Amino acid sequence: MKTVVPFRAWRYAPQAGEPAQLLAPPYDVIGPELQSRLYARSPYNVVRVDLGMTMPSDTDCDNRYTRAATQLAEWKKTGVLVRDPDPSVTFVEETFTGPDGQAAVRHGFLAAMRLHRFDEGVVFPHEHTLSAPKEDRFRLMTATAMSLSPVFLLYDLPGDDITAARHATLADRPAAVSVTDERGTVTRLWPTSDPALLEVIRRNLETSRFVIADGHHRYETALRYEGHRSEATSRESTGNRERSLAKAGYEERDESQSYHYALAYFGNMSDPGLAIYPTHRLLKDLPPEKVASLPKSLADTFSVERLDATGSAAVGPQAGGSANGAAAYSAMAAYLREHPRGTFGLWGPTLDGMYGIRLRDAEAVRRVAPSRSTAYRGLDVTILQTLILEGLFGITPQDMAEQKYVTFFGDPYEAVARLEAQEFQLGFFMNPTGLDQVRDVAFGGERMPQKATFFYPKLPTGLVFHDLNGPL
Numbered sequence: 001m002k003t004v005v006p007f008r009a010w011r012y013a014p015q016a017g018e019p020a021q022l023l024a025p026p027y028d029v030i031g032p033e034l035q036s037r038l039y040a041r042s043p044y045n046v047v048r049v050d051l052g053m054t055m056p057s058d059t060d061c062d063n064r065y066t067r068a069a070t071q072l073a074e075w076k077k078t079g080v081l082v083r084d085p086d087p088s089v090t091f092v093e094e095t096f097t098g099p100d101g102q103a104a105v106r107h108g109f110l111a112a113m114r115l116h117r118f119d120e121g122v123v124f125p126h127e128h129t130l131s132a133p134k135e136d137r138f139r140l141m142t143a144t145a146m147s148l149s150p151v152f153l154l155y156d157l158p159g160d161d162i163t164a165a166r167h168a169t170l171a172d173r174p175a176a177v178s179v180t181d182e183r184g185t186v187t188r189l190w191p192t193s194d195p196a197l198l199e200v201i202r203r204n205l206e207t208s209r210f211v212i213a214d215g216h217h218r219y220e221t222a223l224r225y226e227g228h229r230s231e232a233t234s235r236e237s238t239g240n241r242e243r244s245l246a247k248a249g250y251e252e253r254d255e256s257q258s259y260h261y262a263l264a265y266f267g268n269m270s271d272p273g274l275a276i277y278p279t280h281r282l283l284k285d286l287p288p289e290k291v292a293s294l295p296k297s298l299a300d301t302f303s304v305e306r307l308d309a310t311g312s313a314a315v316g317p318q319a320g321g322s323a324n325g326a327a328a329y330s331a332m333a334a335y336l337r338e339h340p341r342g343t344f345g346l347w348g349p350t351l352d353g354m355y356g357i358r359l360r361d362a363e364a365v366r367r368v369a370p371s372r373s374t375a376y377r378g379l380d381v382t383i384l385q386t387l388i389l390e391g392l393f394g395i396t397p398q399d400m401a402e403q404k405y406v407t408f409f410g411d412p413y414e415a416v417a418r419l420e421a422q423e424f425q426l427g428f429f430m431n432p433t434g435l436d437q438v439r440d441v442a443f444g445g446e447r448m449p450q451k452a453t454f455f456y457p458k459l460p461t462g463l464v465f466h467d468l469n470g471p472l
Helices: 032-041 064-078 131-144 161-170 195-205 216-236 240-247 288-292 294-298 325-338 364-368 380-390 397-401 412-420 435-443
Strands: 010-012 081-083 089-097 103-114 151-155 177-180 186-192 210-214 261-268 280-283 302-307 343-347 354-359 406-409 426-429
Touching (some): 103 161, 131 216, 161 186, 161 195, 210 216, 210 435, 216 261, 280 412, 325 343, 325 354, 325 412, 380 397
Antiparallel strands (some): 089 103, 089 186, 343 354
C-alpha cells in the first residue's frame, strides 16, 4: 500500500522571477494589508490564486475561485509554472529564529500523502476545525483542481534514517531554491527523484502513523474533494455493481490518480529543529470586578505568586506594578521556565502587579471534565479553558472559536504592548504544549482545545503545486 509517494510537482520557472517575490505565507495568516503588498510584489505571486481578492462585481461565474483557475491555467500555458518530468520529493531545510529568540534549523520534505479517513488509524488530527475555512478551501480546490499549500504531517522515527540519507546524498549539492522571508527565515529546497532516497522514505514510512501538525482544514478539504471526485467517477462508470460498491464505501481506488493524495510537508517528531511555541491569550469585555478579584478567585485552585522583575516571588505590594512591558514578560517567562506545566503568567493594566499561577489542585480538571483522558486533562490549554476561562468567566469553547472575549498572540512582546496600550484587560501567558502531549492526545483519538499548538515557522505557499487531475 502506497502511503508517502513522489509526484510530478508544478513549480515556478526561473522566468517567473525571484522566489521571494512569488511566495506567500499560508492563506490563514494573511490579512488585507499583507494581501495587497503580496499582490504588488509580482503578477505571479501565489496569493493571487491561493487567496485572491474579492470584488464588488463578483458573481457565481466570475469570482476569486474562477479567477484563480484561469490564472493557473495561464501560468501553465505561458511557462510561468513548469512540471517535473518525473515524480519527485523535495527536501526542505529552514533556518530560522523562533519567537523565543533562539536560532534553529528544521528539516523535512514535500511529497504526496495517500488520503486516509481519521477512523482508519493512519492520520490523526489534534485540533478541531471550523466550517467556513473548509468551504473556502473546497471551492478553491474544486475550481482549480490543484492543491496549492501543504498539510504539515509529523511522523515518529527515532534516529531518522530519512534525514540521514538525505544528508548523505544531497549535502554536497547546492539548493535548487533558496529564499529569505521578511522575518529572516531561510528556506532551501532540494528536489530529487533518486531511487535510493525514495526507497528509504517508502521503507520507513509505509506503516507509520501521522499527526497533523498544521493544516487540519486543508486535510479535511482534501478528503471531501476525494469523495467529490470519486462520486463523479462512479457516476461515469458503467454497471450497477461498481456504483453499489462505491455507495457502500468499498470503491476500489485507482491509486495512481492524484486526487487520492494530499500535498504534504513531512517532519520528524525527533528533529531537534521541530519546536512548538505557545499561543498567549488576551481577554477583553470582561466585568471589571471579576478582573480585579481574579488573583483572589484563583487561590482556591492555584498557587498565586506576585512576581518581581526577575521572576522570583515578590515581597511587598510595589513589586511588578511599575515594570515596563519587557520586564513584565521577562519576569513571567522566567516563572514559566521554572514551572513548565500547569503554569501561567498573568498580567493586566488594572491588576496591581504581575502574577505566576500554578495548578495546585490536580483533581480540579477531572471534576469538570470526567470523560476526558488523563493526557487531555493535563494540557495547559485545557486547564486554562475549563477552570479559568469557562469556570470563572463563562467563556465557552464556542466563544473561543468565534474569538469573543479572547484574542490569540504568538508574539509575547506584541501581547504585552497591547496590554500596556489598555486594548485588553488581562493576558494569560503560556508554556508551549509538549510534542509528547500532542502525540498522546492525537493517538488517543482526542482533539485539543483551540490554539493549543503553534508550529513555527509556517512553510511558505508556492514552493510546489500538486495537480489533482490525472496520475501522480
